[in-house]
Amino acid sequence: MIKVEDIHKSFGDEEILKGISTTFDKGKTNLIIGQSGSGKTVMLKCLLGLFKPEKGRIYYEESAIQDMDDDQQRALREDIGMLFQGGALFDSMNIEENVMFPLRMFSKQKKSEMLERVNEVLSRVNLENVNKKFPAEISGGMQKRVSIARAIVNRPKYLFCDEPNSGLDPKTATLIDNLIQEITHEYDITTVVVTHDMNSVMEIGEKVVLLKKGKLVWQGTNQEIFKTDNEDVTNFVYSSDLFKKIREVQIKEQ
Amino acid sequence: MKYLHDIGSYFVMIKKVFGSFTKRSVLRELIFKEIDDLIIDSLGIVAFISFFVGGVVAIQTALNMTNPLIPESLIGFATRQSVILEFSPTFISIIMAGKVGSFITSSIGSMRVTEQIDALEVMGINSLNYLVFPKIVALLFYPFVIAISMFLGIFGGWLAGVYGGFTSSTAFIEGLQDSFIPYHLFYAFLKTFVFAFILATVPSWQGYYMKGGALEVGKASTNSFVWTSVLIILANYVITQLLLSS
Numbered sequence: 001m002i003k004v005e006d007i008h009k010s011f012g013d014e015e016i017l018k019g020i021s022t023t024f025d026k027g028k029t030n031l032i033i034g035q036s037g038s039g040k041t042v043m044l045k046c047l048l049g050l051f052k053p054e055k056g057r058i059y060y061e062e063s064a065i066q067d068m069d070d071d072q073q074r075a076l077r078e079d080i081g082m083l084f085q086g087g088a089l090f091d092s093m094n095i096e097e098n099v100m101f102p103l104r105m106f107s108k109q110k111k112s113e114m115l116e117r118v119n120e121v122l123s124r125v126n127l128e129n130v131n132k133k134f135p136a137e138i139s140g141g142m143q144k145r146v147s148i149a150r151a152i153v154n155r156p157k158y159l160f161c162d163e164p165n166s167g168l169d170p171k172t173a174t175l176i177d178n179l180i181q182e183i184t185h186e187y188d189i190t191t192v193v194v195t196h197d198m199n200s201v202m203e204i205g206e207k208v209v210l211l212k213k214g215k216l217v218w219q220g221t222n223q224e225i226f227k228t229d230n231e232d233v234t235n236f237v238y239s240s241d242l243f244k245k246i247r248e249v250q251i252k253e254q
Numbered sequence: 255m256k257y258l259h260d261i262g263s264y265f266v267m268i269k270k271v272f273g274s275f276t277k278r279s280v281l282r283e284l285i286f287k288e289i290d291d292l293i294i295d296s297l298g299i300v301a302f303i304s305f306f307v308g309g310v311v312a313i314q315t316a317l318n319m320t321n322p323l324i325p326e327s328l329i330g331f332a333t334r335q336s337v338i339l340e341f342s343p344t345f346i347s348i349i350m351a352g353k354v355g356s357f358i359t360s361s362i363g364s365m366r367v368t369e370q371i372d373a374l375e376v377m378g379i380n381s382l383n384y385l386v387f388p389k390i391v392a393l394l395f396y397p398f399v400i401a402i403s404m405f406l407g408i409f410g411g412w413l414a415g416v417y418g419g420f421t422s423s424t425a426f427i428e429g430l431q432d433s434f435i436p437y438h439l440f441y442a443f444l445k446t447f448v449f450a451f452i453l454a455t456v457p458s459w460q461g462y463y464m465k466g467g468a469l470e471v472g473k474a475s476t477n478s479f480v481w482t483s484v485l486i487i488l489a490n491y492v493i494t495q496l497l498l499s500s
Contacts, residue, residue: 048376050372050375050376070274074378075378076378077376077377077378078377080376080377080378084369084373086368086369088369088370088372088373090365090370090373091364091365091368102377104277105276105277105280105377106377160376
């Protein structure tokens with residue numbers, strides 16, 4: 001579980017996060033949603049410790065990240081898996097080396113044991129016979145799956161995903177969303193996904209946090225999001241034609 | 255103010271490079287890879303340039319010797335002095351600022367743009383140590399490149415002088431040995447070490463702290479070449495003043 005208490009983050013005179021408090025539950029896919037510029041990525045980077053908030057506290061279980069020294073933060077990061085928007089695979093390494101990288105850095109396993117684990121996670125993300133290929137030789141969807149494999153290879157307690165299905169076709173995007181949710185349940189980890197994709201909200205939003213101009217304006221589940229009268233939620237959710245039509249159908253049915 | 259900020263961030267970067275160290279076995283592999291990329295891959299161009307510039311120095315010296323009182327051995331002497339004191343350590347370093355410096359900046363800059371550096375940081379890895387330290391260690395072998403350049407430069411001069419009909423082999427070798435001061439080699443290799451450090455760190459700084467996309471990677475590579483060259487020239491002046499002017 002990750003708990004956030006009243007975090008504020010500014011860049012120069014501009015305050016990006018204005019006192020956000022919430023909890024991200026263990027064993028659930030927690031989604032941070034909002035329009036571009038709402039502070040989602042800044043919030044994610046604060047959670048990861050890449051940005052230091054001026055005010056407020058972030059707790060991983062019982063420990064506040066602000067109270068940790070560099071070594072403790074580094075130890076915490078060994079428990080974190082991250083899926084970046086573009087995959088962030090290392091160009092100079094093949095797929096096998098990319099996935100093995102966290103194991104090589106942090107574990108004392110033999111190479112054969114590491115290889116076994118790499119093949120296990122690659123097969124978990126439905127990738128086979130790609131071990132010796134380089135990131136540039138596989139598709140965007142496959143790169144995302146390799147990135148997920150790399151994120152979970154070290155059995156993390158926390159998984160962060162930044163726009164996991166950006167740039168993917170709808171079918172592959174759904175596949176990635178489902179994979180993230182399955183892994184969250186299977187490994188019983190705390191997953192935080194930053195997205196502005198309503199399909200992701202529908203598919204995997206077990207807890208949804210809506211940010212607007214740096215403030216948390218609503219939180220609930222993907223089921224509740226269609227029932228709430230919160231104006232900010234309806235403005236965000238029904239901004240696309242597809243969801244406007246769904247709304248019209250819902251109103252007619254009522 | 256921007257320059258002061260940049261100078262400050264450069265020294266902060268150097269401090270962080272020697273901060274928390276990457277796992278030794280991984281670091282060892284990275285160092286060998288960097289030696290291959292930065293040193294071995296540069297040998298061809300360095301050898302080619304050194305050989306021909308050495309030859310040109312010999313020919314130019316010979317063609318400018320119009321006074322019959324000047325001994326032919328001056329060709330060997332001038333080639334040796336030019337190559338050992340300036341051409342190999344300084345001008346090869348400027349060429350390396352273009353070849354190695356641009357490579358370092360663009361590779362680190364691309365990693366920045368594609369969030370690979372963020373990925374390292376999120377994993378709890380000191381990305382500066384992981385990326386820059388192996389380059390610094392690899393460039394400790396840079397004086398070997400310069401030694402090869404010195405040898406080939408002088409060899410090129412001998413070949414051009416003797417087979418171009420400008421001097422005899424005996425006179426050239428006599429010039430090479432004439433008034434040789436071993437301290438000049440110490441001076442040349444000492445400044446080579448300083449240039450190696452500049453070659454490893456300035457382009458790394460340019461790549462690591464760049465912001466933007468692919469276009470900015472190109473701009474950072476250009477800046478990297480400019481600033482690395484400027485610093486090499488300035489360091490050359492300072493070291494020469496300190497070591498040779500007494």
